[in-house]
Amino acid sequence: MSGFYRLSGGRILDPSRGRDEVGDLFVAGGRIVDPASLPVETRWESIDASGRIVAPGLIDIHVHLREPGEPQKETFASGTRAAAAGGFTAVVAMPNTRPPADQPNTIGWIRERAREQGVVRVYPTGCLSEGRTGEKLAPLGSLRAAGVVALTDDGSCIQDAGLMRRVMEYAAMLDLPVLEHCEESSVSAGGVMHEGYWSAVLGLRGWPSLAEELIVSRDLLLAERTGARLHCQHLSSAGSVRLIREAKRRGVAVSAEVTPHHLALTDGDLARYDTHCKMNPPLGSEADREALLEGIIDGAIDLIASDHAPHCSFEKEVEFDRAPFGIVGLETTLAVAAETLVKPKLLDWPGLIARLSTIPARLLGLPGGTLSTGAAADLVVIDPDLRWTVNPQAFQSRGRNTPFSGWEVQGRAMLTMVEGKIVWRL
Amino acid sequence: MGSEGPKGNPEHRAEGKWTRRHLLGLRELDREEILLLLDAADAMTSRWEGGRESPSLRGLTVVNLFIEPSTRTRVSFELAAKRLGAHVLEIDQESSSIRKGESLKDTARNLEAMGADFLVLRHSAAGAAHFLADRVRSSVINAGDGAHEHPTQGLLDLLTIRRRLGKIEGVRVAIVGDILHSRVARSDIWGLRKLGAEVTLVGPRTLLPEVFGRFGVRLSSELDPVLPWAQVIILLRIQHERQREGMFPSLGEYVSLYGLGNARLGRCPPEVLLMHPGPVERGIEMESEVADGPSSVILDQVASGVAVRMAVFSELARLHRRDREGV
Numbered sequence: 055m056s057g058f059y060r061l062s063g064g065r066i067l068d069p070s071r072g073r074d075e076v077g078d079l080f081v082a083g084g085r086i087v088d089p090a091s092l093p094v095e096t097r098w099e100s101i102d103a104s105g106r107i108v109a110p111g112l113i114d115i116h117v118h119l120r121e122p123g124e125p126q127k128e129t130f131a132s133g134t135r136a137a138a139a140g141g142f143t144a145v146v147a148m149p150n151t152r153p154p155a156d157q158p159n160t161i162g163w164i165r166e167r168a169r170e171q172g173v174v175r176v177y178p179t180g181c182l183s184e185g186r187t188g189e190k191l192a193p194l195g196s197l198r199a200a201g202v203v204a205l206t207d208d209g210s211c212i213q214d215a216g217l218m219r220r221v222m223e224y225a226a227m228l229d230l231p232v233l234e235h236c237e238e239s240s241v242s243a244g245g246v247m248h249e250g251y252w253s254a255v256l257g258l259r260g261w262p263s264l265a266e267e268l269i270v271s272r273d274l275l276l277a278e279r280t281g282a283r284l285h286c287q288h289l290s291s292a293g294s295v296r297l298i299r300e301a302k303r304r305g306v307a308v309s310a311e312v313t314p315h316h317l318a319l320t321d322g323d324l325a326r327y328d329t330h331c332k333m334n335p336p337l338g339s340e341a342d343r344e345a346l347l348e349g350i351i352d353g354a355i356d357l358i359a360s361d362h363a364p365h366c367s368f369e370k371e372v373e374f375d376r377a378p379f380g381i382v383g384l385e386t387t388l389a390v391a392a393e394t395l396v397k398p399k400l401l402d403w404p405g406l407i408a409r410l411s412t413i414p415a416r417l418l419g420l421p422g423g424t425l426s427t428g429a430a431a432d433l434v435v436i437d438p439d440l441r442w443t444v445n446p447q448a449f450q451s452r453g454r455n456t457p458f459s460g461w462e463v464q465g466r467a468m469l470t471m472v473e474g475k476i477v478w479r480l
Numbered sequence: 481m482g483s484e485g486p487k488g489n490p491e492h493r494a495e496g497k498w499t500r501r502h503l504l505g506l507r508e509l510d511r512e513e514i515l516l517l518l519d520a521a522d523a524m525t526s527r528w529e530g531g532r533e534s535p536s537l538r539g540l541t542v543v544n545l546f547i548e549p550s551t552r553t554r555v556s557f558e559l560a561a562k563r564l565g566a567h568v569l570e571i572d573q574e575s576s577s578i579r580k581g582e583s584l585k586d587t588a589r590n591l592e593a594m595g596a597d598f599l600v601l602r603h604s605a606a607g608a609a610h611f612l613a614d615r616v617r618s619s620v621i622n623a624g625d626g627a628h629e630h631p632t633q634g635l636l637d638l639l640t641i642r643r644r645l646g647k648i649e650g651v652r653v654a655i656v657g658d659i660l661h662s663r664v665a666r667s668d669i670w671g672l673r674k675l676g677a678e679v680t681l682v683g684p685r686t687l688l689p690e691v692f693g694r695f696g697v698r699l700s701s702e703l704d705p706v707l708p709w710a711q712v713i714i715l716l717r718i719q720h721e722r723q724r725e726g727m728f729p730s731l732g733e734y735v736s737l738y739g740l741g742n743a744r745l746g747r748c749p750p751e752v753l754l755m756h757p758g759p760v761e762r763g764i765e766m767e768s769e770v771a772d773g774p775s776s777v778i779l780d781q782v783a784s785g786v787a788v789r790m791a792v793f794s795e796l797a798r799l800h801r802r803d804r805e806g807v
Contacts, residue, residue, distance in 0.1 A: 254691045255507065257606035257628030257663060326614075327607030372583060373605035375626070 364453025
């Protein structure tokens, strides 16, 4: 039985209802409750939230939990602990596991293991193509029946436009969103960083923004034609933001996400060949970064997701060309986003919470993202003033691969609650 | 050019003295550091030709870690180190445990544990020398890392030009060929620009992206208009694999657009210097008689290479001994 909590004196932010006020929030039986509905003698455990933000739990729709197949990198236990420490109460797990999540029994296994070991909610996604090879449709209907919340080949992208059309038609029929990793691989081939000034200086193979923009363009046309719900993952280029902004104006059912690292860093951060800055898609130019900031502010980009991608330390401790793409992000997303958006007053806290919770929930039709009475008590208490230094050795994640090590940041999850149960307390 | 800010070695030099532990690239050196090395190379040559020994590496161990094949550069480093009295070990990819899957870091740390004072690294991955420099106590000399830099080649090119023309400031240099994949071009560009030369890069658009214009150089996709202008022409090696990658349609077409034969040489100033980092593919970058003709200074470059590498070893050794022995 979950406890009875009174979160007192906090700034209650609930973008789902436009609520922003200082007050108390009550939790009982795993739900957010109106205390008037309970007996007056109810004994509440008081949690002092004064000076802090009480918000719906954050929801990360782009997370690699690495199970099944690579528990040395992350497990349901470690990954969901990292999520909780970052203020997340739910994560959407990508299907590029080993084996890939392209069969209903794999989805069943993921759901069961996540339920047993996870401390936050885990929603599985299923592959678009069998084995993520981009050659043949995965059993999309069976995957939906097994409980996936979206479809994606994340980590790679179906190159065959004909197959992608069929995928979209099927996904539209099943009313499942398609999360697209936008990468035209003949253009990105061999690229390890953004193609531009710094790739020319460093002598690293460039990855043109065009590789992303070609697929964004293609998929916008396909989505418009098929009626599928398209969600473009981890945008990195100014051109992509422009394409999506225009498509939204036309009424195309498209949404998009950006990662905190693409908002905070640029290709110039690779000047010392730091493999912790090697990600897919690569960090763009300063002009790209500014366009992404503009996109997240004006709504062309809907939400922020971490693309949490843990790797073993030794894998990143190699020559740049040979290192895998990806960084961890669950435990730094909130602070890096706050540093990049709230501190320079580009967004206020309600705006940030909306993009980290309410909007992701709404887009994928997930529970959460609200503090409405009667809703599950999935919430986070944030200290917006707490300054701290990112120390990967203290991460709950098994992954230590972050470019933000040593960064002085502000804002941190002090307490995370899932269905009324405290799963993280600093 | 400088606004993007070279972050470079963390060490900074005191006025007039060499204070870097590694030589990773010319981009991070300032004008005075480059001149210091060129002057040291001239001094080395004088001593050597005067029959005087310079045992500045006596008691020190140099490991030539050549993970990517090379003959000219490896031999040049070996000769330079031996002339300075070092113990020299040669390790190539075939004989290293990297072939068995050992990481570069582990290989380097093992060599260091066995007493390597210098690691001269040739590697196919850009940034490999930076990678090692951040992880070992030995001095790392970049002997060419992927398409990034080849600083001693850049220095020997500068030395060759200075010896022939008496200066670098204001000299008009054309670099021709596959700029995109050339570590030599990058080191040459940084070195030449820092010393005040005017540089024009010449090549097909696929091998010379516009972004190179931000390096403080001019770009041209045509060679012929550049020929009367250039005092120095540096021709780069064209790798056949670039044709397979679709970077240009055929070698024949490349030669017709960018190959240097007698007809094109006739449009150059008579005192033009022709340079090439080698090995020359005769009949492609330049015709054989041009490569062997009076304008070619390719063998001067080779000779300058040993002097430059002796200079680099000597300057690094001074610092290395100071750090090791506290003197």
